[in-house]
Amino acid sequence: MSNPAALAALFSLILPGAGQIRSGHRSRGLIILVITLIIVGLVLWLNLSPASWLGLAVAWAANVWDAWLIAGGQRPKTALLALALALPIYVIGWQVTNIDLVRFFTSANRAAPVVRGLLRPDFFAREIDYGIAGNDFYLPCPAPADAESSAAPNGATVTISQNCGLPGETVQLTGQGFDPNQTLQLWWTNPVGAESRVRIFGEFEPFQVDENGGFQTEITVPNQRYEADNPRAHSLELRYIASQSSYQVTENARLVASRIGETIAQALMATFVGALLAMPFSLFGARNLMAGNPALKVLYYISRTVMNVLRSVEPLIMAIVFVVWVGLGPFAGVLALTMHTIAALGKLYSESIESIDVGPIEAIRATGANQFQIIAYGVLPQVIPPWIAFTVFRWDINVRMSTIIGFVGGGGIGFLLAQWIRLSEYRAAGAAIWAIAVVVIILDLISARVRERLI
Amino acid sequence: MLEVINVSKVYDDGTRALNNVSFTVEDGEFLVLIGLSGSGKSTMLRCINRLIDPTEGRILYNGQDITNADPRELRQIRRQIGMVFQHFNLVKRSSVLRNVLSGRLGYTNTLSSVLGLWSAEDKQKAMENLRLVGIENKANNRADELSGGQQQRVGIARAMMQEPTLMLADEPVASLDPALADSVMRYFEKLNQERGTSVICSLHVLGLARRYATRIIALKAGEVVYNGDPDLIDDVRFREIYGDEAVEHSLR
Numbered sequence A: 001m002s003n004p005a006a007l008a009a010l011f012s013l014i015l016p017g018a019g020q021i022r023s024g025h026r027s028r029g030l031i032i033l034v035i036t037l038i039i040v041g042l043v044l045w046l047n048l049s050p051a052s053w054l055g056l057a058v059a060w061a062a063n064v065w066d067a068w069l070i071a072g073g074q075r076p077k078t079a080l081l082a083l084a085l086a087l088p089i090y091v092i093g094w095q096v097t098n099i100d101l102v103r104f105f106t107s108a109n110r111a112a113p114v115v116r117g118l119l120r121p122d123f124f125a126r127e128i129d130y131g132i133a134g135n136d137f138y139l140p141c142p143a144p145a146d147a148e149s150s151a152a153p154n155g156a157t158v159t160i161s162q163n164c165g166l167p168g169e170t171v172q173l174t175g176q177g178f179d180p181n182q183t184l185q186l187w188w189t190n191p192v193g194a195e196s197r198v199r200i201f202g203e204f205e206p207f208q209v210d211e212n213g214g215f216q217t218e219i220t221v222p223n224q225r226y227e228a229d230n231p232r233a234h235s236l237e238l239r240y241i242a243s244q245s246s247y248q249v250t251e252n253a254r255l256v257a258s259r260i261g262e263t264i265a266q267a268l269m270a271t272f273v274g275a276l277l278a279m280p281f282s283l284f285g286a287r288n289l290m291a292g293n294p295a296l297k298v299l300y301y302i303s304r305t306v307m308n309v310l311r312s313v314e315p316l317i318m319a320i321v322f323v324v325w326v327g328l329g330p331f332a333g334v335l336a337l338t339m340h341t342i343a344a345l346g347k348l349y350s351e352s353i354e355s356i357d358v359g360p361i362e363a364i365r366a367t368g369a370n371q372f373q374i375i376a377y378g379v380l381p382q383v384i385p386p387w388i389a390f391t392v393f394r395w396d397i398n399v400r401m402s403t404i405i406g407f408v409g410g411g412g413i414g415f416l417l418a419q420w421i422r423l424s425e426y427r428a429a430g431a432a433i434w435a436i437a438v439v440v441i442i443l444d445l446i447s448a449r450v451r452e453r454l455i
Numbered sequence B: 001m002l003e004v005i006n007v008s009k010v011y012d013d014g015t016r017a018l019n020n021v022s023f024t025v026e027d028g029e030f031l032v033l034i035g036l037s038g039s040g041k042s043t044m045l046r047c048i049n050r051l052i053d054p055t056e057g058r059i060l061y062n063g064q065d066i067t068n069a070d071p072r073e074l075r076q077i078r079r080q081i082g083m084v085f086q087h088f089n090l091v092k093r094s095s096v097l098r099n100v101l102s103g104r105l106g107y108t109n110t111l112s113s114v115l116g117l118w119s120a121e122d123k124q125k126a127m128e129n130l131r132l133v134g135i136e137n138k139a140n141n142r143a144d145e146l147s148g149g150q151q152q153r154v155g156i157a158r159a160m161m162q163e164p165t166l167m168l169a170d171e172p173v174a175s176l177d178p179a180l181a182d183s184v185m186r187y188f189e190k191l192n193q194e195r196g197t198s199v200i201c202s203l204h205v206l207g208l209a210r211r212y213a214t215r216i217i218a219l220k221a222g223e224v225v226y227n228g229d230p231d232l233i234d235d236v237r238f239r240e241i242y243g244d245e246a247v248e249h250s251l252r
């Protein structure tokens, strides 16, 4: 074969990058080879779908095309080659992370209860007393069905078009003498005593009495178990609101409030203790204070290392360790947050010591001030305001973190929230989420104000 | 009287910033140090109140040996010597008043000053000094809210709190524009003429030096190359001090 471009393309077709290497572009060829090998390895190892083979084919083809361009003396299209090589990686990433856009849209309705919980958080509720008007209903019919009327309290009457039947049959229900516009709910109680709401026109929603105090509605006999030769009495009840209290704070709202308080206190304790312990660390970790003496240098490196290691461990992981160590509850969370706070604040504190302006210190020394006076007038005014600002900001961060730490048993609001989510109590969970959001926003505003004033 | 006797300074990196410098300053003199950048002016001034320890030589102030003073004596000597800096060296976050009061630290009890308990007398003195430099209405502002010229006046007020008998000023007007420079220099002149305070001031503008100095000392590579009357610096001397390429720019 005499055409060098075609030959290079052939080389690269057999072994990606080979054509490029042959044309003298060694590093380019090697990079292509390594990337292609990684992709092939991933595709084989993870046993992925054909889509990733397609991606691989595109990358392979781009490599051949690149070899052809280079050997033919044309300008290689590096950006396009890079895109083609990245394509299979994206395809693999897509599959590995189980991205499923179809499910994302088709299952959107499953999020509805959660969203509903968020929209109707369980903060306030009123206590409702129900009045009851009941009819017996036999499943199946012991004798030919009959219409039956029964008296409800306050002189109202309810008439049912048949007093027995089978599941799925439609029954007419009419009523008179109710309070105009009253809301009614329909409940079914089976012989065992289990209660359930009855669908009205396919809906569980309560229905309304018209302005004359009457109603007419159609219900479907619910799917209750029955024995054909043994008719039993179920009961169909109309419940209406006889009286209701004004809105009151719910038990869950009280729980949320106390746990939010716990979370804030947790963050406060962790920030306070952490800030105190961060101070010595920051002094030892400040380069400008520790210069000179080799012993001080050693201290400097020790404290820097401790801070770096502590900071690299996520508080969530520390919380898991401390939950095992001291048991479930807020104390474990405080410990985890404190550890993280020491490291984070220690670093910030020592940075503000390092960035101290020596000019004023020199000027104050020149006035004949002693060491204590120099610290009080030259050093502290330079480091205290940023320290306060950092500390308040840390508190703000710690509140956020402590909500999360509750999820692994570290106490506070997160603990409750995790439980409620697991129990599908989305209205209670909604209340907790709202409370967290409000507290975080308020703290954020406060800490922003403080920082603005101090820095 | 300040006596500088054979002072040399070698920095840790081996730079010889001062080489066998000797001069005396009589009470009431207005001495200006001139010289190229790096000639050792700042080093000289800092050796006088021992912000830097000279490597060799002695410095006596009113007969007292500064170079061998123990920390307590040193603080007592320092409080008689005010110092003003090119970059003002104020504590930016502190109020103007607190900056000025800090000039009094050498005279106050440690505990009460650390707690910020200043006597009415000291506060009054601070306000007086601020009035003298024309910024008493800024007493409660943060120092960094002031303009450069105002900050330097705070620096002067701080030094005046020491009721110094000697005032050191290291390029006090180098970061100010020329018009402001003149007005700031006049505070030193006033201090010198009305209170008899000796002044040692480094300047890099020869015009200003001629206008305010009663005597000029020129440093070159850490050595004294001129010590005498300001008016006797002619072109030849000027080239000696600043190098052959230099051309004199005077103010105005």
Ligand SMILES: Nc1ncnc2c1ncn2[C@@H]1O[C@H](COP(=O)(O)OP(=O)(O)OP(=O)(O)O)[C@@H](O)[C@H]1O
Pocket (backbone or CB within 6 Å): B011, B012, B013, B015, B016, B017, B035, B036, B037, B038, B039, B040, B041, B042, B043, B044, B204
């Ligand atoms: N801390 C230091 N360590 C090492 N060398 C220094 C130090 N401070 C100053 N020097 C050197 O000493 C020499 C004299 O410096 P000095 O600051 O006294 O000069 P200067 O006359 O004040 O100059 P300028 O007009 O630029 O302020 C210079 O060569 C300088 O680089």
Ligand SMILES: [Mg+2]
Pocket (backbone or CB within 6 Å): B041, B042, B043, B170, B171
């Ligand atoms: Mg200097």
